[in-house]
Amino acid sequence: MSxxxxxxxxxxxxxxxxxxxYLAERQHNCISRLAQTPVAYxxxxxxxxxxxxYYGSVGKAASSGLSFLTIYLGPTITIGLWxxxxxxLVLIKNRFRITSIADFISARxxxxxxxxxxxxxxxxxxxxxxxxxxxxxxxxxxxLITGTGGAAGSFITEHFGPFIVVIMTTFTILFxxxxxxxxxxxxxxxxxxxxxxxxxxxxxxxxxxxxxYFLAQGIGDxxxxxxxxxxxxxAVLKIGEGEHAYITWSTLLLLSMSAIMFLPRQFxxxxxxxxxxxxxxxxxxxxxxxxxxxxxxxxxxxxxGINAGIPVEQADTYVLNIPIIHDxxxxxxxxxxxxxxxxxxxxxxxxxxxxxxxxxxxxxxxxDLATFFAPMRRHLLQWHWIGIIAIISGGYWTESEIGESYxxxxxxxxxxxxxxxxxxAGIGAMFWPRGNKAGAISGLSAGxxxxxxxxxxxxxxxxxxxxxxxLENGPWGISMLRPEHLLGLSxxxxxxxxxxxxxxxNIGLYVGISILCGQNExxxxxxEEFHATTDxxxxxxxxxxxxxxxxxxEKMEAxxxxxxxxxxxxxxxxxxSHERDRLSLNQRQSVSxxxxxxxxxxxxxxxxGSIGNAMAxxxxxxxxxxxxxxxxxLSRAYADILSRLNLSPQxxxxxxxxxxxxxxxxxxxxxxxEVRILEKEEEIKARIRAEKALTEAEENFRSIFNMPWKASSx
Amino acid sequence: xxxxxxxxxxxTLSLLICVFALVLFNWPILSIAGxxxxxxxxxYLFAVWxxxxxxxxxxxRYVLTDIPDEEPDQDSA
Numbered sequence: 001m002s003x004x005x006x007x008x009x010x011x012x013x014x015x016x017x018x019x020x021x022y023l024a025e026r027q028h029n030c031i032s033r034l035a036q037t038p039v040a041y042x043x044x045x046x047x048x049x050x051x052x053x054y055y056g057s058v059g060k061a062a063s064s065g066l067s068f069l070t071i072y073l074g075p076t077i078t079i080g081l082w083x084x085x086x087x088x089l090v091l092i093k094n095r096f097r098i099t100s101i102a103d104f105i106s107a108r109x110x111x112x113x114x115x116x117x118x119x120x121x122x123x124x125x126x127x128x129x130x131x132x133x134x135x136x137x138x139x140x141x142x143x144l145i146t147g148t149g150g151a152a153g154s155f156i157t158e159h160f161g162p163f164i165v166v167i168m169t170t171f172t173i174l175f176x177x178x179x180x181x182x183x184x185x186x187x188x189x190x191x192x193x194x195x196x197x198x199x200x201x202x203x204x205x206x207x208x209x210x211x212x213y214f215l216a217q218g219i220g221d222x223x224x225x226x227x228x229x230x231x232x233x234x235a236v237l238k239i240g241e242g243e244h245a246y247i248t249w250s251t252l253l254l255l256s257m258s259a260i261m262f263l264p265r266q267f268x269x270x271x272x273x274x275x276x277x278x279x280x281x282x283x284x285x286x287x288x289x290x291x292x293x294x295x296x297x298x299x300x301x302x303x304x305g306i307n308a309g310i311p312v313e314q315a316d317t318y319v320l321n322i323p324i325i326h327d328x329x330x331x332x333x334x335x336x337x338x339x340x341x342x343x344x345x346x347x348x349x350x351x352x353x354x355x356x357x358x359x360x361x362x363x364x365x366x367x368d369l370a371t372f373f374a375p376m377r378r379h380l381l382q383w384h385w386i387g388i389i390a391i392i393s394g395g396y397w398t399e400s401e402i403g404e405s406y407x408x409x410x411x412x413x414x415x416x417x418x419x420x421x422x423x424x425a426g427i428g429a430m431f432w433p434r435g436n437k438a439g440a441i442s443g444l445s446a447g448x449x450x451x452x453x454x455x456x457x458x459x460x461x462x463x464x465x466x467x468x469x470x471l472e473n474g475p476w477g478i479s480m481l482r483p484e485h486l487l488g489l490s491x492x493x494x495x496x497x498x499x500x501x502x503x504x505x506n507i508g509l510y511v512g513i514s515i516l517c518g519q520n521e522x523x524x525x526x527x528e529e530f531h532a533t534t535d536x537x538x539x540x541x542x543x544x545x546x547x548x549x550x551x552x553x554e555k556m557e558a559x560x561x562x563x564x565x566x567x568x569x570x571x572x573x574x575x576x577s578h579e580r581d582r583l584s585l586n587q588r589q590s591v592s593x594x595x596x597x598x599x600x601x602x603x604x605x606x607x608x609g610s611i612g613n614a615m616a617x618x619x620x621x622x623x624x625x626x627x628x629x630x631x632x633x634l635s636r637a638y639a640d641i642l643s644r645l646n647l648s649p650q651x652x653x654x655x656x657x658x659x660x661x662x663x664x665x666x667x668x669x670x671x672x673x674e675v676r677i678l679e680k681e682e683e684i685k686a687r688i689r690a691e692k693a694l695t696e697a698e699e700n701f702r703s704i705f706n707m708p709w710k711a712s713s714x
Numbered sequence: 715x716x717x718x719x720x721x722x723x724x725x726t727l728s729l730l731i732c733v734f735a736l737v738l739f740n741w742p743i744l745s746i747a748g749x750x751x752x753x754x755x756x757x758y759l760f761a762v763w764x765x766x767x768x769x770x771x772x773x774x775r776y777v778l779t780d781i782p783d784e785e786p787d788q789d790s791a
Contacts, residue, residue: 066755066756066759069759070739073735073739073759073763076735076763076766076767077732077735077736077739077766078732079770080728080729080731080732080735080766080769080770081728081729081732083724083728083773083778084725084728084729237754237755237756238755239744239745239755246740246741246744246745249740249741249744250740250741253736253739253740281774281778282774284770284773284774285767285770285771285774288763288766288767288770289767292760292763292764292767296760299756
């Protein structure tokens with residue numbers, strides 16, 4: 001197909017996406033409303049299905065049978081628990097203004113910067129090559145459809161890669177990082193990703209229908225012995241080959257079960273972009289339905305490709321190659337656009353979320369280290385843009401340098417295994433109150449180290465970058481340390497082997513160290529907040545005249561000084577005034593320690609929305625803002641409240657929940673009453689209007705009888 | 715904002731669906747359909763998958779209907 005025509009199609013498609021995203025960002029139009037529906041939310045979660053699954057499913061089916069299905073079956077199993085898991089995450093996100101998975105894990109474990117940086121590092125190492133894989137898919141499919149075969153040709157062909165990088169970067173910055181607050185939802189981005197999900201589904205179905213009903217005699221024909229008799233084709237219909245088939249199957253299920261929750265981009269679309277927990281209900285059935293529809297034709301396409309004589313080594317390209325071979329250029333173009341959608345959706349979301357993590361958890365702590373860097377903190381938004389540019393360009397560079405290597409080609413599952421390392425600390429954060437910072441840091445570090453040693457290192461060796469002796473004999477000839485047979489374990493396939501050891505050490509250290517080391521007061525307070533998840537304010541009745549010890553003028557100055565490091569002065573002042581107003585502290589010169597603690601918590605939460613929980617906590621814990629004496633005073637105040645109430649923290653949480661629920665009911669009732677009052681007012685207004693109209697009509701009627709001619713006739 | 719208590723029924727059903735799916739999609743049940751049984755593995759997997767989606771739709775439509783509306787995120791307002 002003509003290079004120019006394909007390029008034009010890309011331009012038109014991207015233009016359409018820009019327009020949809022632009023409309024979605026504006027208020028009061030159909031697209032904007034659609035972007036906020038549960039359907040758009042469910043479709044945006046389909047960013048899970050990247051080009052790796054779009055093209056790779058058929059490839060995997062042709063080479064390994066039905067194991068490709070595990071990538072979709074795993075999420076279906078997890079989704080059964082979404083109303084418990086995801087809903088909880090969304091409520092925690094709203095409560096703590098979480099910005100990313102790194103922020104979530106660090107927020108629960110003492111708002112630890114080290115932990116946030118560790119999660120960011122793992123996400124970066126695990127996802128950067130995966131992003132490169134998407135760029136590779138775009139470039140390879142472009143080469144295939146234009147028939148350039150990688151040879152130097154037109155200006156478009158030679159500069160296609162940089163062009164894609166520029167377009168993706170522009171789109172991500174415009175619709176994903178235009179404003180500073182990363183907790184704010186990006187309607188334009190979500191709308192674009194939802195549209196891309198529809199396009200890739202339609203394109204893949206079009207290919208399947210074409211293969212089954214135009215090239216073969218229907219789906220029954222594809223599954224007939226005519227197509228399945230061939231031994232290679234017969235293997236497509238099997239669970240897998242060899243003694244390890246079921247172990248690999250279960251490993252893949254486990255990996256995909258965690259990937260749908262803990263891949264940074266999935267966490268972003270499912271948790272950060274969620275506008276209402278009720279949207280989860282729609283996603284719970286719609287997203288699995290999407291996946292099953294997407295997979296209906298994978299096996300038929302693989303069977304047809306094998307029988308058409310296309311080598312199995314090229315099975316990744318069957319989806320695009322079959323229409324090209326049969327001279328169906330327009331269908332090939334549609335399929336190319338589908339694959340392009342699958343790749344770009346992932347690139348945009350992954351770049352956006354990773355840039356947020358890198359800026360909040362790697363750069364900002366660095367800026368904090370030296371006063372020389374202090375002015376940099378005032379340009380957070382620009383740093384986000386630089387982060388996005390660096391991540392997408394880095395992905396492109398990786399693709400250019402190691403595009404054909406074993407390491408990159410196998411990066412999909414390696415990336416899933418990296419995301420699995422977040423699962424113990426992530427699940428523990430929600431359901432295990434005893435889990436602590438030391439446990440989470442040790443578990444994650446050990447899991448990541450073993451993941452790197454048993455999966456990444458062998459991938460580097462197989463790519464030819466490191467001597468193979470390490471793989472065969474172990475480092476320094478110690479066979480017990482062979483990366484794929486650690487401690488002599490040689491009964492497991494390499495992926496299962498890596499998952500087993502990394503999870504054993506990750507979970508073991510997380511649980512063991514959490515039990516051995518206790519939590520400090522700060523951690524205990526955060527755990528209570530996480531598990532009670534209540535936002536009921538501290539009652540002002542606890543603040544008697546004698547307790548009014550905090551001078552608000554002084555505190556406002558100190559807080560403004562901190563906020564000025566991250567925001568323009570006007571914004572800092574606006575944030576402080578807004579929160580002071582919300583807590584009705586505007587007219588007060590001095591407040592109690594409990595009231596100040598609540599005010600402080602709200603400012604921290606607002607700042608966390610821009611720079612993450614760990615950094616916000618660090619910034620606002622400085623002695624100028626919250627000195628040690630005041631912290632001790634606060635502890636004593638809490639202790640005093642508990643002793644006066646004679647209740648355990650658990651009982652207090654229950655009571656607070658009861659009163660919160662009662663308050664919500666009363667608010668609902670008052671809202672209903674307000675609606676009724678409005679209706680009555682409308683009725684009264686209508687009646688007044690009717691009476692007025694009646695009076696006017698009567699006057700008109702009278703005037704007719706009082707006309708001069710009437711008088712003269714009399 | 716608070717997490718409203720979930721009815722025990724919905725929690726149990728969610729867990730039940732998850733556990734059933736986990737069992738049906740794994741060894742040894744899968745091996746019955748896969749190698750030793752007469753069922754074609756692909757038909758088995760798609761049938762179980764579709765049933766899971768049906769169960770999830772049932773859960774959402776008939777069991778999780780009594781969950782009260784929760785406060786939306788501040789940004790959605």
